[in-house]
Amino acid sequence: MHNEMILETISVTKNYFGDKSSGVNNVTIFIPKGKITAIVGESGSGKTTLLNLLYGLLQPDAGEVFFKEERILKREEQLQPAHEAMRLVTQNNQDMDFYATVWDSVRSGLSASELGKDTELKKITDSLNMLDIFPLKDMPFGKLSGGEKQRVTIAKALISKPEVLLLDEPFNQVDATYREGLQHDIRYIVKEWGVTVVLVSHDPAEILSMADELIVLKEGEIVENGSPEELYNSPKLLYTAQILASNSQLTSEEAKKCGINSKRGTIVIYADHVKIVKGFSSKWTVKQVLFKGFYEELIIERDGIILRATNYAKRKYPEGSKININIEDYFEFGKWESPVRSLPKEV
Numbered sequence: 132m133h134n135e136m137i138l139e140t141i142s143v144t145k146n147y148f149g150d151k152s153s154g155v156n157n158v159t160i161f162i163p164k165g166k167i168t169a170i171v172g173e174s175g176s177g178k179t180t181l182l183n184l185l186y187g188l189l190q191p192d193a194g195e196v197f198f199k200e201e202r203i204l205k206r207e208e209q210l211q212p213a214h215e216a217m218r219l220v221t222q223n224n225q226d227m228d229f230y231a232t233v234w235d236s237v238r239s240g241l242s243a244s245e246l247g248k249d250t251e252l253k254k255i256t257d258s259l260n261m262l263d264i265f266p267l268k269d270m271p272f273g274k275l276s277g278g279e280k281q282r283v284t285i286a287k288a289l290i291s292k293p294e295v296l297l298l299d300e301p302f303n304q305v306d307a308t309y310r311e312g313l314q315h316d317i318r319y320i321v322k323e324w325g326v327t328v329v330l331v332s333h334d335p336a337e338i339l340s341m342a343d344e345l346i347v348l349k350e351g352e353i354v355e356n357g358s359p360e361e362l363y364n365s366p367k368l369l370y371t372a373q374i375l376a377s378n379s380q381l382t383s384e385e386a387k388k389c390g391i392n393s394k395r396g397t398i399v400i401y402a403d404h405v406k407i408v409k410g411f412s413s414k415w416t417v418k419q420v421l422f423k424g425f426y427e428e429l430i431i432e433r434d435g436i437i438l439r440a441t442n443y444a445k446r447k448y449p450e451g452s453k454i455n456i457n458i459e460d461y462f463e464f465g466k467w468e469s470p471v472r473s474l475p476k477e478v
């Protein structure tokens with residue numbers, strides 16, 4: 132089914148120093164309505180620049196941005212940045228008053244024409260309830276935890292029911308244990324209110340669990356896009372594989388020692404594809420155990436080769452213990468980074 136588009140950029144370029152070394156170059160994207168689109172990429176790849184261009188906060192040097200086929204006006208053409216149907220939540224609560232109560236903070240998201248109306252109370256209450264922060268309504272914003280602050284900024288952004296919500300690294304300040312709850316609530320809001328969300332993120336876990344669509348940026352250019360499943364299961368680029376999953380990279384010589392015969396330069400093995408199995412043949416040593424909440428990531432070593440392995444049986448394999456593994460899948464990347472899909476291998 133063809134998705135209805137709400138936002139698009141046509142060959143948009145924004146450079147900060149007059150050359151291609153910064154910002155974004157010739158970017159054409161389509162944002163589907165009522166979905167969550169994640170813009171991903173390494174630090175400095177242009178994610179925030181693209182988000183600000185979509186919002187109209189930055190003006191493109193070339194190209195155009197459209198909201199529902201209506202061109203987003205340039206700064207000199209409008210009184211306020213951005214289209215009124217969009218809201219941007221920036222990183223680090225930049226535009227929040229730390230002394231204001233949660234109630235007043237959320238209320239400040241209403242436009243002048245909405246303030247003082249009969250509907251004001253209901254709008255504030257609905258927004259607070261939607262983000263599950265009504266009990267905090269009298270607390271000063273500055274006294275809240277990172278996760279609570281983020282809920283308030285989103286409630287403020289949503290109070291006037293925008294059509295598009297743009298979120299820059301929305302879970303950065305949110306404690307890992309509260310992330311999933313907030314991710315779930317954003318998904319719920321998207322479904323209930325039909326809001327379109329565009330978010331910038333560098334965390335594979337949140338991208339894969341939340342987004343309907345992914346746009347991969349590298350050095351200011353779009354290099355891949357598609358659903359999280361498509362890109363995770365069949366990344367065209369080594370770069371995409373690195374962004375979407377915790378992984379190990381081996382040379383073909385190293386891979387050979389793991390039973391993988393490949394003539395291509397780089398072999399990528401997702402931690403999720405390294406399975407711990409019973410057996411006596413090949414012993415790997417657990418060098419490090421990384422706590423990841425409901426699972427662990429093990430850094431394991433054999434003959435100088437280091438791999439990452441996901442382990443759900445927590446505390447079963449302490450540092451120094453010996454384990455056997457199966458490599459269930461891997462990707463081979465050659466000179467042009469186009470991968471060959473690989474068959475499961477036992478090690």
Ligand SMILES: Nc1ncnc2c1ncn2[C@@H]1O[C@H](COP(=O)(O)OP(=O)(O)OP(=O)(O)O)[C@@H](O)[C@H]1O
Nearest residue numbers: 147152153154172173174175176177178179180181
């Ligand atoms: N206001 C600015 N002035 C000059 N250069 C800038 C400005 N904003 C961004 N850049 C540069 O443009 C490039 C892209 O920056 P941007 O913030 O869009 O990347 P990002 O992918 O969001 O990075 P991060 O994940 O680190 O936030 C970087 O090289 C950055 O240094």
